[in-house]
Amino acid sequence: MLEIIVVGAGGCIGSILRYLVTKTFQHNFPATQFPYGVMVANLLGCLFIGLLSGLSIEKIPIAPYLRLFFFVGVLGGFTTFSSFSLEAYDMLTTNDSSIIFLALLHIIAHVSFGILAVYLGLIIGKSF
Numbered sequence: 001m002l003e004i005i006v007v008g009a010g011g012c013i014g015s016i017l018r019y020l021v022t023k024t025f026q027h028n029f030p031a032t033q034f035p036y037g038v039m040v041a042n043l044l045g046c047l048f049i050g051l052l053s054g055l056s057i058e059k060i061p062i063a064p065y066l067r068l069f070f071f072v073g074v075l076g077g078f079t080t081f082s083s084f085s086l087e088a089y090d091m092l093t094t095n096d097s098s099i100i101f102l103a104l105l106h107i108i109a110h111v112s113f114g115i116l117a118v119y120l121g122l123i124i125g126k127s128f
Contacts, residue, residue: 006065010073017041018078034102035087038080042110045079046117053118054125084110 021044022037029036052070056062062070084106091103 002065003068006069007073007076010069010075011077012073014074014077014079016077017074018080022080033099035084035106038083038087039106039110039113041078041080042084043113043117045075046114047121048078049075050118050121051125052121054122055128056125057122058126059128 018041021041022035025037025040049071052062052075056067088103088107091099091106094100
């Protein structure tokens with residue numbers, strides 16, 4: 001039961017942070033149809049999970065409950081793969097070719113930069 005509470009508390013924090021990031025980008029880029037906020041949340045989440053993984057592998061062991069809190073809870077709540085997938089699907093199913101192009105760019109950028117962000121996070125985490 002404690003594990004569920006730990007994950008839920010982290011998820012609550014991560015979800016609130018994701019909301020704030022996406023709203024900030026929607027506010028600052030209101031005219032764009034590209035979902036920058038979700039992409040930034042996903043990339044930051046990938047970077048942070050790589051960073052924490054690198055730190056825990058090389059320098060700082062992370063206790064099981066803290067690992068659950070940060071990896072599953074906070075970062076699971078913060079990253080938005082399901083939101084990303086829904087947005088991509090909605091964009092792909094329009095009849096507007098310029099939106100379909102943006103959808104493909106959206107998918108390629110998320111996956112490519114997400115993997116790169118994990119890699120950079122691991123390198124940074126291992127270097128401390």
